Amino acid sequence: MSSKVSRYPGTEVTHDDIEANSYLMTHYQAELKYAWTSGVATGRYLKGLKEGEIWGRRCDGCGRVMVPPRMYCELCFRPTDGWVKLRDTGRVVTYSIAYVNFDASRRQDPIIVAVVEVDGASPMMGILHLLGEVDPEDVKIGMRVQAVWKKVEDRSGAITDIVHFRPLGGR
Amino acid sequence: MPERVAIIGAGYEGFRPLVSDLSTRELMFEAASRAYDDASVDPRRDVGSFICCTEDLWEGWSITDEMVPDQIGAAGRPLCTIPADAITGIGNAAMHVLAGVADVVVLEAHSKAADALSKKQIEDLGQEPTLMRPLGVDTDTLAALEMDGFLKSTGYKVEEVDEIVVSSKRRAMHNPRASFGASLSKDEVAHASAGSSPLRKFDRAPFAEAGIVLVLASERWARKNRCDPVYLDAVAWSSSLPWFDGGGFSAAGYAKDSYSKAMRRAGKKKDLRAFDLLEVDDTFSYKALQHLHSIAGSKSETRRVIAGAGPVLNPSGGALGVGNLLEASAIHRLLECYLQLKGQAGPVQVKDARTALVQSWRGIPTATGGVALLSR
Numbered sequence: 001m002s003s004k005v006s007r008y009p010g011t012e013v014t015h016d017d018i019e020a021n022s023y024l025m026t027h028y029q030a031e032l033k034y035a036w037t038s039g040v041a042t043g044r045y046l047k048g049l050k051e052g053e054i055w056g057r058r059c060d061g062c063g064r065v066m067v068p069p070r071m072y073c074e075l076c077f078r079p080t081d082g083w084v085k086l087r088d089t090g091r092v093v094t095y096s097i098a099y100v101n102f103d104a105s106r107r108q109d110p111i112i113v114a115v116v117e118v119d120g121a122s123p124m125m126g127i128l129h130l131l132g133e134v135d136p137e138d139v140k141i142g143m144r145v146q147a148v149w150k151k152v153e154d155r156s157g158a159i160t161d162i163v164h165f166r167p168l169g170g171r
Numbered sequence: 172m173p174e175r176v177a178i179i180g181a182g183y184e185g186f187r188p189l190v191s192d193l194s195t196r197e198l199m200f201e202a203a204s205r206a207y208d209d210a211s212v213d214p215r216r217d218v219g220s221f222i223c224c225t226e227d228l229w230e231g232w233s234i235t236d237e238m239v240p241d242q243i244g245a246a247g248r249p250l251c252t253i254p255a256d257a258i259t260g261i262g263n264a265a266m267h268v269l270a271g272v273a274d275v276v277v278l279e280a281h282s283k284a285a286d287a288l289s290k291k292q293i294e295d296l297g298q299e300p301t302l303m304r305p306l307g308v309d310t311d312t313l314a315a316l317e318m319d320g321f322l323k324s325t326g327y328k329v330e331e332v333d334e335i336v337v338s339s340k341r342r343a344m345h346n347p348r349a350s351f352g353a354s355l356s357k358d359e360v361a362h363a364s365a366g367s368s369p370l371r372k373f374d375r376a377p378f379a380e381a382g383i384v385l386v387l388a389s390e391r392w393a394r395k396n397r398c399d400p401v402y403l404d405a406v407a408w409s410s411s412l413p414w415f416d417g418g419g420f421s422a423a424g425y426a427k428d429s430y431s432k433a434m435r436r437a438g439k440k441k442d443l444r445a446f447d448l449l450e451v452d453d454t455f456s457y458k459a460l461q462h463l464h465s466i467a468g469s470k471s472e473t474r475r476v477i478a479g480a481g482p483v484l485n486p487s488g489g490a491l492g493v494g495n496l497l498e499a500s501a502i503h504r505l506l507e508c509y510l511q512l513k514g515q516a517g518p519v520q521v522k523d524a525r526t527a528l529v530q531s532w533r534g535i536p537t538a539t540g541g542v543a544l545l546s547r
């Protein structure tokens with residue numbers, strides 16, 4: 001219906017009006033900062049990353065090994081039972097070749113975003129991360145990959161201590 | 172008489188200025204596990220609906236619904252979040268029970284206040300953006316304006332506010348859930364530094380962290396399963412005109428209105444002597460006096476309660492003693508009343524407590540709050 005209206009009643013506010021501050025504008029920039037408590041599970045996980053290790057949690061109720069780890073099993077609703085050191089290899093279960101950044105701006109070279117099902121964890125238990133050292137056209141679902149770690153001295157106990165996952169030789 | 176809603180279990184964790192060892196989710200899991208044990212329910216089997224009261228800005232992430240189910244046993248189950256104080260949450264939980272949506276409903280709320288480093292900015296975002304926020308007035312100064320208006324329009328003395336601070340801080344010394352107990356003299360309170368007069372250091376409740384879970388059920392379900400509940404006789408909530416929009420200072424309209432509605436719903440005559448204890452919002456000291464005055468209906472009745480002639484006012488130590496728990500403020504008051512009515516309040520137990528009233532407020536700069544009535 002609105003496509004038939006050529007002119008609306010009232011005074012149009014144009015982009016130029018806004019640029020020229022012709023109308024009352026209020027600007028308020030809130031800088032909100034948080035310091036989230038990592039807690040037991042994420043704290044141990046991040047410590048492991050700093051040491052070049054991926055740790056999961058085991059639930060003896062359902063037998064799953066969960067990564068990222070958590071101190072409770074959401075299916076059984078009980079505390080999880082123990083830590084499991086996982087391998088830093090896995091398999092791509094889904095991926096996207098992204099030409100956009102976090103802020104939706106365009107990028108020339110794409111990043112390859114993937115979920116990697118980690119070896120030793122239960123099926124579909126995976127890490128969201130980046131793929132590297134691979135051409136976009138060569139990425140396949142099920143592809144075997146391995147973590148590429150930052151140098152020990154550069155690690156900070158963060159998910160970015162893994163630079164990316166790259167194809168595992170001999171796939 | 173209509174069917175009542177039973178509170179069949181409660182659990183909590185935290186109640187410290189900073190819970191440094193647990194994440195928000197782990198805090199919630201601990202509280203939920205204890206509540207389900209107290210209620211003897213299996214959340215994966217018995218609970219039909221889960222409600223969480225949480226505000227995205229305090230959490231620091233959007234669409235918090237996605238972040239809460241797993242740790243309270245609600246994965247793959249009906250769950251909703253309500254961005255409001257838990258007094259609204261328990262109203263919604265009661266509706267789920269009474270409307271037959273679910274026989275057993277879980278209410279969760281928590282504060283991880285120390286995680287939010289920009290508390291002032293979050294509060295400032297609550298100010299109207301065109302006419303208020305550009306002036307750069309701190310929210311505590313807004314409280315100071317209301318405090319001044321309240322005292323001048325009602326004739327209460329600032330010494331009566333001091334008395335509430337002193338007694339809340341003293342009660343909190345005995346409450347294991349309170350972080351801010353202190354043995355203060357009225358003189359110390361009166362001469363504390365003022366940020367914006369007349370509001371002084373002790374007039375504002377400091378922040379604290381806790382996770383709290385209540386399990387509610389229909390009266391029928393509770394009887395069938397041989398529970399030993401506390402009953403929620405009525406709950407009502409309301410929003411009124413804020414004082415800065417012309418709502419007036421002397422009474423908090425939302426408190427007055429909610430109290431009237433809740434008492435009518437419970438079939439009770441408005442008389443605070445019907446209760447053994449009150450847990451009244453005291454996020455700011457003068458608000459406790461204003462809220463009490465709003466439900467008591469007169470200065471003489473308010474003064475009678477403060478003088479200790481019954482019911483007991485804020486035996487927990489209130490927010491002034493326990494801390495400001497953000498959206499978990501009401502559920503903390505409900506928890507204290509639940510423990511009181513079950514005879515489990517330990518050192519702060521009110522003798523032979525059978526009936527309790529909770530009055531809660533969404534916090535500055537709102538004029539939203541509610542009242543819940545409990546009995547056993």
Ligand SMILES: [Zn+2]
Pocket residue numbers: 059060061062063064073074075076077
């Ligand atoms: Zn399990």
